Amino acid sequence: MSGRLLGIGTGPGDPELVTLKAVRLTRTAGLVVSLAASGRPSRARRIMAPHLPTGVPEITVELDMGPDRTAVDRAYDQLALDIRAEVARGHDVAVLCEGDPLLFGTFIYLLQRLPDLPVEIVPGISSPHAAAARAAWPLATGDRAFAVLPATMGIDRLRERLARVDAAAIIKVGSHLPAVRALLGEWGLAGEALLAVQATTEAEAITPLGAYAGETAPYFSLVLTRGLGGARG
Amino acid sequence: MSGRLLGIGTGPGDPELVTLKAVRLTRTAGLVVSLAASGRPSRARRIMAPHLPTGVPEITVELDMGPDRTAVDRAYDQLALDIRAEVARGHDVAVLCEGDPLLFGTFIYLLQRLPDLPVEIVPGISSPHAAAARAAWPLATGDRAFAVLPATMGIDRLRERLARVDAAAIIKVGSHLPAVRALLGEWGLAGEALLAVQATTEAEAITPLGAYAGETAPYFSLVLTRGLGGARG
The missing domain is CATH 3.30.950.10 (Tetrapyrrole methylase, C-terminal domain)
Structure with missing residues (x-):
């Protein structure tokens, strides 16, 4: 059984503007990943919080959004490695993405690093x-x-x-x-x-x-x- | 208590790509309206069918999509009158719209005819x-x-x-x-x-x-x- 990389569009902010599919796939994922600007809570995770089951394994990656892109690139590189390992164990990894994952979404930078993984993307309502x-x-x-x-x-x-x-x-x-x-x-x-x-x-x-x-x-x-x-x- | 005109984005086709809000508002509406090209089933209604409670009052309006716009305009005019009457009775009227109601959606033509009604629009995933x-x-x-x-x-x-x-x-x-x-x-x-x-x-x-x-x-x-x-x- 193979795991998948899941790009989950969480929509613009209202937790009710999440799709049924986003809720289902997030609930059954083996790992839920959120991204946040450093020092701030993840906006995508806040939107999905009412729908997350207690005890689901989670990681939140903080991105230093300063002028130096190197730190952000390294964080994406490391996260891509972690996701690859989890998928290889047969788990689905759900990456929560505010709005739509493919319209100005940080998910695109993960997708570019993991072009060979089985992927499923759930579109979201964009702003x-x-x-x-x-x-x-x-x-x-x-x-x-x-x-x-x-x-x-x-x-x-x-x-x-x-x-x-x-x-x-x-x-x-x-x-x-x-x-x-x-x-x-x-x-x-x-x-x-x-x-x-x-x-x-x-x-x-x-x-x-x-x-x-x-x-x-x-x-x-x-x-x-x-x-x-x-x-x- | 005042009713509202509800523009419900049903998303692109997969019934799971409907938002929680679209499902909730459609279920509690006093009247559900679908539009269809004449002789064909309504695509938006087919998407929402798994989420519609049995017995909800419904109307489907067939639009003749031929070169003559007059018949279509008359159908919108009549539908707008029917919606206005239902809203005046204190009911929410949910108009089902494939994709997003405001991006190339027929809902726009109803909105233009009913600018004074209380309105709530649920965005949808567009194609x-x-x-x-x-x-x-x-x-x-x-x-x-x-x-x-x-x-x-x-x-x-x-x-x-x-x-x-x-x-x-x-x-x-x-x-x-x-x-x-x-x-x-x-x-x-x-x-x-x-x-x-x-x-x-x-x-x-x-x-x-x-x-x-x-x-x-x-x-x-x-x-x-x-x-x-x-x-x-």
């Missing part, structure tokens, strides 16, 4: 879908284009991409908020855009972008906006 | 996430851009948009398959691209795009591909 649902904000209809654009790509690249889609979720806004707000203002889109912070969690805050006074946005926030749909640019 | 999970195909990492692009926008617009994202799910491929394949071939991307038909259902078929012999793709299929990321175009 753009969660924010849209909470705001009753249609993402796309008909032949429209929708994109997920990290603000970290830089404002020039963001401008170019946003000009050619009909709607977008701009993620990883953080310190890029003033530049994002200026860009959307220039195009007359700021009035309609929304800033969504931690949608579906207890810390949720969804406000019109124009009404948000801060100069930076929290890391776990995104902007829902229309794009220009190719009308310019 | 790009489902196909990526089944193929272990990372959608995006770091500062990359990911887009959902309907092939129905036409090949010139598709070319322009795909040139500026790093990865995309091209949906509604259908009869546009030859044009999509030619475009990706021109850019040297066809070899890596995947055609995913009805991912997570019993009819699932995921094949390299180059290995797919058909001249058209089924309606419920999509292509996962890299884009040019702004390198050209």
Whole structure:
């Protein structure tokens, strides 16, 4: 009997926005792995906590998210070795991943290190879908284009991409908020855009972008906006 | 006590890829609404069937998906009136929506007709996430851009948009398959691209795009591909 690497999407934050399959596979795994920024609790584990049976073997790996990638790479390398050993013993290893494992998920870095293992991935609700649902904000209809654009790509690249889609979720806004707000203002889109912070969690805050006074946005926030749909640019 | 309009994302096809919240709200609704193309069973209802209690009041509305939009618009108008009446009686009305209600979902057309009703939307796993999970195909990492692009926008617009994202799910491929394949071939991307038909259902078929012999793709299929990321175009 062979074990598997399981990538479990835990969704955006609300423990009820977890799929039945995510719950079942996590409950029957031989080892549950969570990842956390060092000094902080794992967000994915917090979401799954109500669904974890007592006594399930668990490890939480802390990642030092500082500017030096070497430490993070070493942590992934070691975790990949540990997972490989556990799978070789015939156990399923469930890696808990906030949102969707394959859309900006840390799970991708494990998958790249373990391409030969049997793998099963459970998709999860990602934050753009969660924010849209909470705001009753249609993402796309008909032949429209929708994109997920990290603000970290830089404002020039963001401008170019946003000009050619009909709607977008701009993620990883953080310190890029003033530049994002200026860009959307220039195009007359700021009035309609929304800033969504931690949608579906207890810390949720969804406000019109124009009404948000801060100069930076929290890391776990995104902007829902229309794009220009190719009308310019 | 006031009723609510509930938009329930049922996910891509596997009844286990439904969220706990979707199951709970559907079970306690006073009326469950499904939409279907005329003459066919509702896909969203089939997904939720294992979770529906016996005896729950249900209606299924058939939409004539022919070239004449008038009949479809009238069907939405009538359904909106029926939902409004039921909500006014204090009942929750759960509208079942395949995938995510707000990403190319028919639910959007009901929402537009009922902007004043109390609404709760449960996000669902959309088909790009489902196909990526089944193929272990990372959608995006770091500062990359990911887009959902309907092939129905036409090949010139598709070319322009795909040139500026790093990865995309091209949906509604259908009869546009030859044009999509030619475009990706021109850019040297066809070899890596995947055609995913009805991912997570019993009819699932995921094949390299180059290995797919058909001249058209089924309606419920999509292509996962890299884009040019702004390198050209």
